Amino acid sequence: MGFFKQKKHQPVQEKVIREDKMPPHRSTASLEKNIQYLQQELRNSTDLKIRLLPGNKQALVYLDDITDPDKIQRYIFEPLLKTEGDITKIKDREESKDLNEAVSSLLEGKALYLIEGQSTCYFFNVQQNVTRAITEPMNEKVIKGSHDGFNEDIKQNINLIRRRIQHRSLTIKKQTVGDYTESEIALIYVEGVVNPDVVKELETRVKNISNDALLSAGAFSEYIEDRTYSIFPQFLSTERPDKTVAQLMEGRIAILFANNPTCLIAPVTFFAFYQSPDDYNTRWLVATYIRLIRLFSFILAITLPSFYIAVVGFHFEVIPEDLISPVLGAIRDIAYPPIIEAVMMVVVIELIRESGIRLPSPIGSTIGIVGGLVIGDAIVTAGLVSNLMVIVIALTSLASFVVPSNEMSDSLRLLTFPLIILSSILGFIGIAFGLLMVLIHLCRMESLGLSYFTPIQFRDLKDTVIRVPQFLMKRRPEQLQSPRPYKSNELSDDDGKK
Amino acid sequence: MAKSDTNPKITLSQLSYIFIQSQVGVDILNLSTVLHKEVGADGWISLLIGGAISIVFVLMMVHINKCYPGEGLFDVLRSSFGKTLGNVAGFGYYVYFLVVAIYLLTSYGELINQWLLPETPIMVLYLLLLISALYTISGGLTVIAKVFTFFAVILFVISVLFLFGFVEAKFIYLLPIGQASLSAYIEGIRVTIYSLSSYVLLLLFLPYTQGSIKQKTKTLIGTNLIVIFFYLYTVIVSYAHFGSDQIEHVSQPVLYMLRTADSVIITRIDIFVLSLWTVFAMTAFAAYLYGAERAFAQIPKSKKKMLNIYTASIIVLAVSFWGGLNEENIRSIIDFQDVITEYFTIYIPILLFLLSFLRRKDKKKEAAQ
Known part of the structure; x- marks a missing residue:
């Protein structure tokens, strides 16, 4: 079969050496040569500033845009004046004879002091810090609790x-x-x-x-x-x-x-995506109630459309007698099969959501309302989608947004599709198999070698599906196999018995 | 060869969930009818006696495990029967596990075909069940344990749903007691033991379970009691709901019972129960397929685990498809199963138990130390 095997063309590329692993390049006693090397290594960038001090015997080299001129003044020039030009008397300096180290320090925002006739370089940290104020993260707001958030620093x-x-x-x-x-x-x-x-x-x-x-x-x-x-x-x-x-x-x-x-x-674990700092800051009964709502929303988010499709397409007898005629009335005049309806409606909702994110916030919310109301109403009157389906899909996407974690909610919305397809082929059995596969998959998953989805056992229940009062949560989660399984020095077990 | 496996450990509770899930298969749905055919209104009594006997078998299994520490079913077979006979018996178990798997698959297909999806090609159902079972097994013992543990919730949900059966129940139907003949009782007990026969699988899981023999014994007896009471519960509900005259003519009395039950939010609870039953069908099927895979691993010296599973599943799929909805073929499968079940679930375990006193290894080790 060698005839068909083509030799893969291996492109040639130079190996990049990381800054901290550069081989040392000894500096020379000549100021000009040192500066030349620096310029050449930094590819003659225009932001590389070389300030020759009076007499042209000393030079200060730094990258203009990442250093703070104020700091240069305070940390280098002012002390220099005090020590009458003797750089070795200034504190807070680093020394090196390696020009490659000098390059990487320049890149970190340090200033380099070179002297004619000396091969030692002196560094001063004059980095400019650009930070954003500490604000509450937009995507994880809480009602009660601390309102600070991480930023880019x-x-x-x-x-x-x-x-x-x-x-x-x-x-x-x-x-x-x-x-x-x-x-x-x-x-x-x-x-x-x-x-x-x-x-x-x-x-x-x-x-x-x-x-x-x-x-x-x-x-x-x-x-x-x-x-x-x-x-x-x-x-x-x-x-x-x-x-x-x-x-x-x-x-x-x-x-x-x-x-x-x-x-x-x-x-x-899977359940960590359903926990919010809010839960530990409210009454435990309330927190439990909210946790249960979230769990319910999880089930709703992945099964509701497929459940509806299965009922309409396969198991009409499931609907109670009094409801049959309204349901029939709603879906009778719709031209498309339920699966097309569902996919259409899901795509519409995704479009509204995605456009709402990209637009500036005042317009974004308007688009949401106008898009939702106008399209939702028009699509029903046009006879493309039944109003029951609109309710179902709207509820589904609401439920998927209940998840405190953004990524999990995205995953859930994606999961509805295979279930919709399965249920439109096999009805409830399709949903059963779909959920079966999802759950087996969850059981198989691992996070850093520890199990991702521990089956619910009584002890784990305390901080997953519900939240019990703090004094009952005495152990760390079993999944982590922590060397300190109890949360306090007192080794009492969960029910308070020693 | 089992010793070369990296010892995956499952906990005691996981062992008990595996035991539950491998026992509760599709059979329970018509257990009441079968029992009634054999024993009449006394069916539930023979169920209790049969359950007690199955506990004895479970205890025997634990004892065998104790006598051959760290050895799985096939090593035990070899240790007690000698190499050649042991290998033959191992192959026999391979066939037995495959036949049970085929039976579980075809009965699930038949059930769904009758109740929910008469138009769907039965192959689709087989394939779906097979794929989910394979997905479970390929993760190894720990994943099997986790999946089975998780789905134990379903047993609870279904037990609650069965409460609807009590709405129109008349407990007078359980009377009179003690009318059946002795031979009828024995027949009923036999049916019960067969439906609880997954204790054979225990030898596959016991060596990999944490905990002392005493703990294992306690757990397994408790688990077996739970299963027996679940069976008893279904049998009594359906007896009390239908009465002797009707139950003979109903093939899945539990489902019919739920079909007529009315609830406010949804009607036709039977459809939900049937969909939930997919879980039990899958877990029981996966357990036996796992047994077959383990058995196959002993025959040729193949170490590729997935290859063993694929071979087993192709055989299962082919035979199930041949059986399919064809009355005659299914009949012959069931007949064959009936014949070999007796040997592999009753005679060989008893033989192993007796031999374990002669050939036990745990005492030897202690003596050597």
Whole structure:
């Protein structure tokens, strides 16, 4: 068969060396040569500023756009005046004789001080910090509870976490990923609470990422998740520090990204996507009620359209007698089969949703209302879709938005399609098989090697389907196999008996 | 060869859920009719006696497991019968598991064909059930345990739905007691034991379960009691609902009972129960298919797990399709099953139990230490 086998053309490409792994390049005593090397390495970028000081014996080199002129004045020139030009007397400086290190420090926002006749370079940190104010994340609002959120500055984000867990065992491990971007990521966990095997697993996975650029948390999660082909999200992403800290204290790991407000949390269970910080801030009975509503909405979101299609198409006898004539009246004059109706309506809702996101908020909400009302009304009067189907699909998408996690709600909306198709072929049996497959799939899934969907057992019930009062939740979730299974030093069991 | 497996561990509760799910198959829907045919109104008494005997069998299984620590069904067969005979018996179990799987598949297909989807090609149903079972099995023991545990909720839901049967129940139908002859009782007990016969599968799961022998014994007895009471519950509900005259002529009394029940929100609860029953059909089928896969792994020296499953499932699918809705072919499958069930669920387990006193390995090990 060698005849058919074509040799794959392997493109030639140069290997990119990460900045922190550059081989050293010794600096020379000549100021001009050093500057030339820097210019050449930084590709003669125009933002590379070289300021020759009076006498042309010393030069200050920095990247104009990422340094703060104020800091240059305060940290370099003012002390220089005081020490009468002797750079070695200034504190807060770093020294090196490696020009490649100098390049990477320039890229980090440091200023470089070079002297004619000396091969030592001096660095000063004059980085300009551009940060957004701490605001509540738009997509995860709560009624009660703290209203701060992560922003793009990883230092500030770690600050928000450190302030909440003031203990020495809070561990922060920083790493960089991406050969060009060198994006900084931070793995955060509480030592002694987290399962060390899981940390090891995550670290090896992160180490194996090889990529030029790592730009978003979503892309990152695709590199390290257990099942890339699954429809369900395997990392809980949040922009809320309080949620992150709660998960850290359960024994999970948080991953923060530089220049990204999203924090990924792993390992997670399916039920974590249905928990909101609100639940722990309200009366437990109310929280339980809301949890149950969410669970109901989960079932509704994936089965309601298919249930309706199955009833109309296969099992009309399920409808109680008094309802038969209104239902029949609604669907009698519709030209299309229910599955076409359903798909049409789902697509309309998705269109309205998607256009609402992209448009600026004042117009977005208007489009939502106008689109919803006008199209919804017109599509029924035109006889394309029955008004029952409009109710069904509207309820379904409402239910899918109840999920506190955005990704999970997207997954749910996608899941309705296979169920719609199955139910239009096999009726209730189709739905049964569809749900069976989904549940088996959930049972098979793992998050960082720990099970993703633990079947509901009595002990797990306490903080999943319902929420019991705090004093009854004495154990950490079984799934995590935490080395500290109890939440307090008192080793009393759940019902208070010793 | 089972020793080369990486020992996957399942917990005690998972073991009990596996046991429940592998027992509750499609049979229960017409268990009441069959029992009534054999024993008359005393059917539920023979069910209780049969249940008690099945507990004895469960205890025997635990004892065998204790005597051959860490050995699965096929190693136990080899240890007790010798290599050649043991392999023959292993092959016999392979055939037996396949036949039960085929029976479960065809009876599910027939049930759905009769009640819900008369027009749908039966092959579609077979394929769907097979795919979901394969999807479960291919994940290994831990996934099987998790899936089975999760679906145990359905048993609870269905038990609640059966309460509708009590609305028009007359308990006088259960009387008089003790009218049937002894041979009728024995026949009824036999039917009961067959419908509880998945204790044979226990030897596949017991070596991989955490916990001491005492804990396992307790769990399994409790589980078996739950299943027996669930059977008893269905039988009594349908007896009390229909009475002796009607029940003879109804093939799935439980479903008919729910069909007539009226609820406010939905009518025809039977359709829902039937759809939910898909779960039991799948789990029981998956359990036996898993047994067949394990058995097949012993025959040729193939270590490719999925290949074993595919071979098993192709055989199952082919025979089921041949049987399909054809009365005659199905009859011959069931007859064949009846013949071999007796050997593999009653005689061989008893033989294994007796041999275990002679050939036990746990005492030897202790002596060696």
